[in-house]
Amino acid sequence: MSHSPPDSGRARAFHLAGSSVPAARPQPGLYIVATPIGNLGDITLRALETLAGADLIACEDTRITRRLLDRYGIETPLVAYHDHNAEHTRPRLMERLAAGGVLAQVSDAGTPLVSDPGYKLVEAALAAGHRVIPIPGASASLAALVAAGLPTDRFFFEGFLPARSGARRTRISELKTLPATLIIYETGPRLDESLADLAEVLGPRPAAVCRELTKAFEEVRRGTLTELAGHYAQAEAENRGEIVLVIGAPLEEEAREEDIDAALRRALATLSVKDAAAAVATATGLPRRAVYARALALQGGDD
Structure with missing residues (x-):
């Protein structure tokens, strides 16, 4: 039985350098597509072709993803898929896959499933026998790692630390002896408190605060955790945006x-x-x- 996508009449194409580029419909399956972390120019040609050729794009926030699609003239329909609606939406997405659909999944920025919702959809797709295809690209964690000036041969991605100081210090203590560079995500409002806890538990290790990577106000500030904690305790105006902390291995x-x-x-x-x-x-x-x-x-x- 043949399954025609409901939007088969739309233009499957993307705009690049003033020209319209045709995009073939990919083979059925779930495509995990990395998108820019800030600069919309950081998108791969394969990602554009996949997004334009897909039947449907599942995204965290349709408004954010729409800005990317508008930049490149992509008309693929969007559906919101995030932590708050996943249990309700996932069965509908699985139905699309079962009908031979081409589904692309993106996060608000960067590589999906890295500190973002979505792994349960991949898990369900694999369990049902569908293909899962990664379309690699931008990643805030790797961008910060290579810009920090710290060893890259062995690193550990922690994601976000606990929001409460007590739990945060406990977790930092558990990470203390790892013989690897640490990569941690943090929010602006918690940056100074997290740096203070990191400095207290880990001591004066070399580190870097990578903020607003690829954006107009990109900043990479390097120093010891003690120095960085002192700086950001006094620099509230700088505690904004997307932040990645990169911390050296134990001295x-x-x-x-x-x-x-x-x-x-x-x-x-x-x-x-x-x-x-x-x-x-x-x-x-x-x-x-x-x-x-x-x-x-x-x-x-x-x-």
Whole structure:
């Protein structure tokens, strides 16, 4: 049975440099399409062709996505799909896929499913046997990472920290020993408080605050967490827009202290405090008295 898309009469095309470019209808399936994080010029030709050729575009906010489509003369219908209506809307989208439809999914900015709603639609589509095709492009996390000037060989994407300070500090403590550059999203109103908590828990690690990337007032401010916390506590006018924090891995002395504690805990599982301290001191070359004091602290003072 053939399924014709309900909007088959519309022009499947996009405008580029004053010309109309035809867009073929892609193969049926769910297309996850990255869109610009600010500068509308940061869209790929493949993304434009996919958006123009799709039967329907699912987006977080139709007003935001409409601005992008208007820029490139794309007439594909839109449907809102976000956290608040997902349970109601997802079955309708699945029906479109089941009927052989071509569905594109976008977020308000950047790569969908990265700190944005949508993974349940991908999960459902895969479970139903539909194709899921990524159309890569802009990503705020990667843009910030490469601009921060910190090591990029190993990084951990955290997304948003908890809004409340107590829970936020607990989570930061859990991230403290990760041997990787941290990438964290934050909102303007919480920036100064989050930086203060990060500085208190992580200390003076090198970091960068990347704000309004690709936009007119783009800013990348680098320094230690302590310096950045002090700056943004006094610079309320700058605590606006889309913000990505990039934070260096534990400093060498931090990592060494954590390694020693880990070694002591392993030794204490089978040895007395005295013997465990002797074994770790021998293995590390550190003064036995200092290691013994640390072992006592970990053991709560019990010998």
